[in-house]
Amino acid sequence: MTLLPATYEKDLLLRLRNGDEHAFEELYRSYSKRIFVNVLKLVKDEDQAQEILQDVFIKIWNHRKNIDPDKSFPAYLFSIAKNLVRDFFRKAALDRKLQAMLIANGTELYDHIESALYHKESTAILQSAIETLPLQRRAIFTLCKMEGKSYDEVAAALGITVSTVGNQLVKATRTVKQYFSLSRYCITVILALLIT
Secondary structure, three states: OOOOOHHHHHHHHHHHHOOOHHHHHHHHHHHHHHHHHHHHHHHOOHHHHHHHHHHHHHHHHHOHHHOOOOOOHHHHHHHHHHHHHHHHHHHHHHHHHHHHHHHHHOOHHHHHHHHHHHHHHHHHHHHHHHHOOOHHHHHHHHHHHHOOOOHHHHHHHHOOOHHHHHHHHHHHHHHHHHHHHHHHHHHHHHHHHHHO
């Protein structure tokens, strides 16, 4: 970073304090690249570094009246950047702690709401899932899983082999589970939208 001549920088800072956007742009052009590079070394993510850089200069603009033109402007910029990076890491650490806490606690409130909703919707979801099955597979699933009949009983009732009952039941069960998973995912998304 090439430092601006002290008198020119001071002039830009005085103009910035009075709301001069051209002075702000000149200061941004002069110092933003070095700030970005330093922040990137710390956060290791270009998008985050760019966001922090923007926040640095937003703070400069919003607090322009408080800038002391007689003090080192680069030092002021780096101080703001350092604080924003610290905030970034603090927030990231808190987010990880929060995630770990939610996982550890099993998100009891969420589970309670989720369980109530699933219980209410489970019959309708199961019925819809069963209706998506081909006719023979639907009959096998209903007789075995819903009515508790044995493979032999179902094979005799439908005039098919026991191995066909087993194969079709495996496929039916997989389809129903996938249907449930998709439905639960949709409900989870809805819950997340409602809770947040």
